[in-house]
Amino acid sequence: MRYFLALLTLAMLAASLASADERIDKLPPEHKLWIEREVIYIITDTERDLFLSLLSLEERNFFIEAFWKKRDPNLATPDNEFRVEHYRRLEYADEFLGRDTFREGWRTDRGRYYIILGEPQNIQRYDGYAEIVSTHHWFYQGESGTGVPAFFSLLFFKRNDFGEFRLYNPVGDGPQALLNASANLSGAGAQVAALQSLRKISLELAQASLSYDPSEPGDILTGSPSMGSQIVIARIEESPRRRIRTDYAEAWMKYGNRVSAEYSFNYVPSRSVFSVLADPSGTALVHFSLEIDPQNFTLETDEQNSKFYTTLDVTTEVRSREGTLVLANDKEAFIELTPSQMRELGSSPFAYRDDFPLVPGDFTVTVILKNRVATQYTVAESDIHIPRFTKQAPALTDVILAFESRSVDEVLNDTEIRTYQIGKLHFQPAADNLFVIGDTVHLVTQAFGASPDHKVVFELSDGNRVLRSLESAIPSNGVVVDYVVLDDMVGGRLQVTARLVSPSGETLSTKTAELTVSPRSVASRPGFIYRRGVNTLIPGVLSFMRGEQLWNLGDMAGAKAALEDSLASGNDRILPARWMLANVYLKENRPDDALALLSPLEEPFPNRYEIVAGLGFAHHQKRDYEAAATYLVRARAIRPPDVMLLNALGDCHEHLGDRDKAREAFERSLQLDGEQPTVRERLSSLISSP
Template identity: 30%
Template sequence: MMINSTSAVRPMMKKLLVVCSVLVFCFSLYAESEKELIKKLPPPHRVWLSEEVVYIISSVEKEVFLQLESDRERDTFISAFWKQRNPNRNLPENEFKKEHYRRLAYVNNWFGKDSPAPGWRTDQGRIYITLGEAHSIERFESDNDLVPTVVWFYQGMAAKGLPDSFNVVFFKKDGIGEYELYSPVKFGPQALMRNFEGDATSYEAAYYALMDIQPQLAAVSLSLITGEPMGVNPSIASELLIREKIPETPQRNIKNIYASNFLKFKGQVEIDYADNFMESSSQLNVVLHPSGHYFIHYLIEPKRLSFEQYKDKYYTTLEISGNITDPSGKMLTQISRRIPLELSENQMRMVKDKLFSFQDMIPVIPGSYRLTIFLKNLTTKEFTSLEKDFVVPAREKLAISTLLLANRKAAAPSSVVIKPFIFDGSHLLPSPRNDFLAADNLELFFQLHGLSEDLIQAGFLEISLFRRGEKVFTKERLLRDLGSLPDVLETLPLKGQSPAYYNLKVSLLDQKKSEIATENADFYITPQPSLPRPWVVSVPTAVGDFSVFLNELGRQYIQSGDLDKARPLLESAFRQNPDSVRFGGDYCQLLLQKKEFAKVKALALPQVKEKSRFEFALPLGHACQGLKEFDDAIVFYADFITHFGANINVFNQIGECYFQLGNAAEALKAWEKSLELNPKQPRIREKVDGLKKTAK
């Protein structure tokens, strides 16, 4: 049996050796690659990365820094690096940075004198840069029985994930050279004595021998951690302390998301903002509007919102920009808002300790998408981001929508405005963290889609709370008693529930109470007496301006290539608001794509002739050109250029109209003007060359 067992293990061992060899090879390739990247850095940035911050930079930060492509990007990243470590951004000087460079100067001045390496490369230099000045230092450098040894004592570092009090020991191995970091496991007490004649493998014998020479040093020879219960074997916890915990201390409280986002957004966010990324929480819900169109309701809560004060007012301006894209990355729509904020001193006092929440809603046509939002504070050059994938269903099938959990419900401010997170006459305040107080009411909103009339009359809704898998609350409703379907808004008092993590489950039941659809959400009841709640900024839309949303949906259908679905939306938007130049222009563009030139002319001509809205001169020119009314087209194209300036495409169309009229000279003039604006037009260049040859 033993032979069989061994033969079975050998192939596994061979495979393990092969895997290990591959891993070692891959790691050596990565290390070599990193070394080459560092070598290619400009000298100041190479010194910064390899010498100045080598002990405090995280692996993520280092990886990002090595992928940056310009000195400006690197300098901006360095600025962000120090900002992340700044304990108080309100002070003019970064105290962390100041202290770090003080430590660096100190170690280069005082350590490394017995070594060709600079002080920062020594073990003492590394520990000093990482932990700072010791609380006390004991030196054992003049005892003939001991090798020179120094003990640094630290305390009060529990907040950094270290023992409350501990020692770091340095010694001169064999009594000569530079001080090295002492490890109880690697070296043992025997390494601290010059002439230990006992069993070199016995920690116990060495410990008692050292006790006879210097009890104080013997006390730290097996364990570096004050008060650790010990026998006569070296402390594994001490080994973890010096090999892992101390080296990780500078990175422990650094959130590397800023570095990842610096790289991720460096092409999308201006460089002035790149080192000012703020963490944020966010939420997105897809909701069917009573109009029959789906909207996404989203919120983003940045970690902070800064203002500038001028006299007794506080000012800032928010810019919200972004897009919605499909899975292939194709743009469905772009988002752009600019919101100036002005607060009085009294308003500032009311909100200064609160979170801030920006909320918005956007209509979206059916499909699978990704929402990307950048929220920028134009005053302080800070930004944060939101990225959420979502699906808008193409048709209503039996389903429960995503559950929306809110900690506050208020009566909607007005029935004449449309605002995000207003449902069934109530304005909800969701928390993207789903955190609640035990005294809160949990306001639950969701929608039931695809219900048959039979199910509405005979079905049930069950709402249950679970704590650690145990049901602690349940509520049942008849579907026919829910008067605002598909909307469901229920209040669940949390009073009496203990602080813990919970799961909320909504079940749709048929007349036999068989489960036919479910949806879940997790939330948390905190033991804290209070939670920070936000003040909210959103931009309301008047109910009478619903045409804005219809036009947006029509534009999205055009972008997706579905002109038939776009048409009634754009037409309705324009009919509801015939004074909107944008709506009229979008509707004209749709009709042009469908080659309905007469309709475009009928719509656009009165806008130009009677209302002097020369924005319509361009689609009017296209319409006349499509109708082969080339003389009129030239006039309207010229009107457009007169009012809005030179335009390459318009010059090209004027040239085409003259060409169709047989006026080669004027066609040549128009196309040559176009080429002056943009010489890289092979098709137009070919036309010009052809006319010039014909003229000869």
């Protein structure tokens, strides 16, 4: 059985390698050379797999650009010092380290480690010795953060004094491998005897033959090697990849098809937090804050350095757990900072904040923020549950963990909601809920539908025991704020639990939030915040947005009620509410009601597809085929038609006796969707009938 499993494993490995080789073989010569030679020792597995999965020349070129940019030690300089040094090493290896072999220098052991580690601090060459084979001893000082020792060395030797230099392995080779065959050592004491011979030539050589790590030496008396050398070799191999964040490659795999090619590999990390609050009507509002560290947030400046600016493109998408697109909107944000603001931002993150209403359900929210100046993007994503808030069932909204909360001097009513603000209370959420020891955590929640007789209990726990417990009264606007100081704490994860308690002591609602306490002395907080949000006071806006989301979810009854509420608000500027409600009426076979909504819009908006097409569908339902055809033909000229419009147009032409135009419309419809048996039958009938 073990033999079979071993064969199966080898077969799977061979298949995997074959698949990779097949992908390499399909690459153009310059890209094949790049992946097989130029970056073979420094590219991560994730990056390599992604590069081989790319299909277009443009994508691969953008990837290569991003690959080197991720390794650039100083983006402020015109040259990428890492890239320049890497190609210098590659050139040196080919010119000097392949001279004693038929292979290219980069393929040899010395070439491999020279490319990975660079120029040794010192090289001891043992050539022409009668006792030992040609051996070169390279000394290095380890670079912090790579996992290799502070000081280490490597040995390269010619086995039996023949062929090319190979990496010596203290465990696999042993000191005897460094001696000439004439030494003729064998038996139990051969290892110690070989070590003694090496000591006569060089103590450093003898020590390195047992261990590459001076802090973990082998036993010089018994000749036992240190197993730590195996670890040193492995860490050297891994060192070029160890400090590289491959999140840009992982982000492309997940979001690459949602950003244009020039952005695709320029992902930058960010931190985020999402919070659900409720307006007085019970409409849930999703608030989010997305923070980008200053080194990842690039701005452009004018010649006088008097202002710094960029434009952000922000896309917000909400999908149901089944994948239905519930909400999609795109916004632009023009950022302009003064020199003093820029100095403040220089060491602090930038924060983008916004909010939007969302109907009850379980969703995935994705926010993609693109910076035009640097063609960089970042993503914030979260799974969110939206409850149904009603006055009859008091409940808590999310617990927001803020690093600051304060009253602002604005003319607002106590229940008006703006992004991370209720009434005059403005709170600053901590991205990723991250705090440091000694911080004051501002605990914020809403007790929706609760009376002053209720109370909120906050508990801070470490999973095993409650560390702090706070009891808070509920003010008239339902916004509860309390504070906990993280003194006498150690770093780690904690949990904040908020409970809404009735006058009888019953827990009516519970919300939790994870809190991370960092051992760092200071938490990085935003130096510049760009805040926008939905104006909930504009009549009909929230009702329309709910109606649109319910429409997308297929809840026609809910969409109809919300859209009718929006129109009842008297706000005639929300035009989409009219044509969306008209579509609902058409689904209910109420063409006259649809016409009543759309007809007044025809003159001011003669080229609006939704209006023109809606009028066409309404007349089609009324069997006014001539009027319907006129509108549907106009709609087809405004926007490429879908199958619904083409089928309705074909039906109109057939009823009007224009068989050629009917056939043309049905044929076009089947080109878009061939799985329409009824349409195919009608087309066949048109073709076969004289």
